[in-house]
Amino acid sequence: MPEDALLLDPDFLRRLDSLSLRFRRPTRGFLRGERRSRAVGGGMEFSDYRSYQVGDDFRYIDWNVYSRLDRLFVKLFHLEEEMDIFLLLDTSQSMAFGRPPKLEYARKVAAALGYIGLSGLDRVIAVGATDRLHVPFPALQGRAQIPRLFRFLASLQAGGPTSLSKAFEELLLRARRRGFIVLLSDLLDPAGPVEPLKRARYRGFELAVCHILDDEDLFPSLEGDVQLIDCEHGDRVDVTLNGIAWDRFTRARDAYLQELEEFCLRHQIVYVRATTAVPFEDLVLRYLRLAGVIA
8 A cells, every 4th residue: 555545545535635724814924835825916817906005015016007097006816825734633532532532533534634734835743642742743735745644634633632721731831933733623622612712812823623523422322320431530420310300411511502603603713513423535625625624
């Protein structure tokens, strides 16, 4: 099997070749890549006009328009710029749960996004995280780095507790510049994801959350008297799963998911939720495209 097919089928990779990652705001890079931004200047492709404002560069005034309308307009251009893509994979113990395991599913989604980014000359940084970052992988760029990215993703193993707050804090400290963070996680963090996502948005990062769950997370097949054990901390609780308990669970689950969706909407964070029963190809090619992450 060739190295670039370690995680994804070659036929699926060919379907990704015509796609690109999309972002709302430009990030200035040191190299010229294939990313279009809305920055003004001597870019690769003319975009539009706008009225001249004090401080605009005289070089971009369209004097032909001025001669006809007696008003000053400056030209806007698309600049081709690289982008930093941070693939932040939750590798805590809860991600080992599921059929297939949630981490295995997240690996494949991250591999697809990384493949698209590297093919578009974006800088891709893949990181595994629990309550800290685990050996942050160096930034990669160019199609030649795809096998290295796939090998790294394949090496990630689930284990340890979740603290998205600590993981994000370390990531924001290490990031050389703003970019786009894609969080792939089941979000089973006692403190929740809201505060770390807020901090990243405040720092100017674009964000997408791929909320990956197993059907058992949403619809547990348990009944009667059971002992529940926290797989990350070892805490135990005895419960009787009767009609009242299931009603409370259902209402709490639905309220949590609704609050999370509304939070992401308010803060312009892309939010996509899927269970591992959904083919990951559908998540990438359909749902992430509908969400505007991929074009």
